[in-house]
Amino acid sequence: MQPNVQIDTSQLPDEQGRFGVFGGVFVPETLMPAIEQLREEYARAKTDPEFGWQLEELLRTFCGRPTPLYFAERLTQKLGGPRIYFKREDLLHTGAHKINNAVGQALLAVRMGKKRLIAETGAGQHGVATATVAARFGLECVVYMGETDMKRQALNVARMEFLGAKVVPVTVGQATLKEAINEAMRDWVTNVRTTHYLLGTVYGPHPYPMMVRDFHRVIGDETRRQILAVEEKLPDLLVACVGGGSNAIGLFYSFLDDQNVAMVGVEAGGTGILPGQHAARFQGGRLGVLQGTKTYLLSDEDGQIQLTHSISAGLDYAAVGPEHSYLHDIGRVHYDYASDDEVLDAFQLVAKIEGILPALESTHALAYVIKHAREMPPNHVVVVNLSGRGDKDVDQLAQRLPRLT
């Protein structure tokens, strides 16, 4: 797991949005001008102190940043391995890291004069974050969500509707995140002049993977200050779950140049690494092009996108953000996976001994740490990104897990 390459993170991606051979802009021609407009506006905003100040103020007063870095003392004792910290993104407004990006892109939408926000959502956390910022800025909001996900994350559907968003069920294909993105893209192609597509992860055409990463890097920036304050050294290992990969890149990005900080991204192992039973793109995936970018994806040899499965709607997706593909190929980040069963066990353990109900997505990262803690030296420091809280999963878990009566 020792990184072997010196990376100049400021050079990623290049002007065309490429991370090595990954990334780029693969979209219908109708969208090209909107993507160009977004790229230009984001470049302007980045150097505009007013934008930076507004974003910082909103993150602090509306979202609740900084989030705590919490020492998971009892889990550390129980596992008998390294010192384990949780980065508590689950304590943010709306319950997950997704709001960091939603606030940033909403500010950009306002700058571009777009009156309507659209979004895709899997677990519903990004949909809730988008509905929230739409309400906050007085914008119209439509969220596309697979019908399968609407059932397993019904609580989040209700939240979005209370916030004034219209949630549109997507019924084609396997009716999960991938189909929701297709439908959001179709809406965007149709309403491109008035609408901003508030894409929720480090995926899609450039500049999204870069821009969404930048909005989430606050996670790693804070973690760096916080861990130095308590441990007086950088962490030895960072662990985060990877669906599209936004919370992971948010945590990792600030540490990419620190050669001694190892990083693990944990994908959804589902019920096994066989076609249709998982969403671990670095296990069964291949290089391909889907939904705007070139990256590792689960495609058959004919180029059809394969079915996926995960207990967590937020990781149930056939492709991974292009920067993760790059970090994988250069060996900077190690990618592993956790199965549905390992996740259920980890959820119960952390709930009972730490008093925290983590989101099923984030629990993949915890499952990895629980499984491998004994292989790690006790003087090591591990930071797990607790990217979201598990309230949304309670219904689904109540059907699967035993409860004390």
Added chain:
Amino acid sequence: MTNRIDEKFTALKRDNRSAFIVYITGGDPSLERTIEIAATLERAGADVLEIGVPFSDPLADGIANQLGAQRALQAGATLPKLLYTISLIRSRISLPIVLYSYLNPIFQYGFPQFEEDALAAGVDGILFLDLPPEEGIDSSHAHRIHRIRLIAPTTPEERIRSITGHASGFVYYVSREGVTGERDDLAGSIPERLGQIRKHTTLPVVVGFGISSPAQAAQVAAWADGVVVGSAIVRKIGELGKDPGLSQKLLDFVTPIGDAVHSVVKGT
């Protein structure tokens, strides 16, 4: 080497007529019936046949074409089988054939191999829905299969120049913002946009997206070098499904649209 697309547009120009371009999904309802449908469309007056490569995630397509792709995939269509089917179609009809595809199926097949196999099967052009010229993939000028490029209502004029510079065969103007599918009205800006495009290219310019009725087709034929009708025909094929009378019914449905296109003789 001449290309059937060039020959067809040269002949149509001589007659002052527009091309009637028909889109179908390859393998819908089955690969076998695609052969019969192709022959029927030639009899119905089609000048160019566009065959969609079915893809699991057709994000630029409306519901009619999404369902067409789904039917084709369920019936077992794959790109290699489709190319073989096209070789059988080629032995029966002489129309130019254009493949219309998302990038991933051809990316997985591999570009050099695809070029060779598609050419051997009798394909004359390829159009990618999700491959802007900037991406550089496939940008060599040594193609024997024409690269049809899309221009959208939102495309600024300086981009039109760059896109047409990468195009061959013909240029495809997307008549409106949105996905493929039938619409009741036509965008009023079409003639003006065609004028802009023609400032930058001498290639034929065809118009598609949303054209379904004979009246709309005739209107667009008066402006453009070709008219593409797709979703309406895909929807019809979906309705007829395994109907043994599919050929005759399709012929009855498509012929009036083709006649409408060909009824327009442009001023000299």
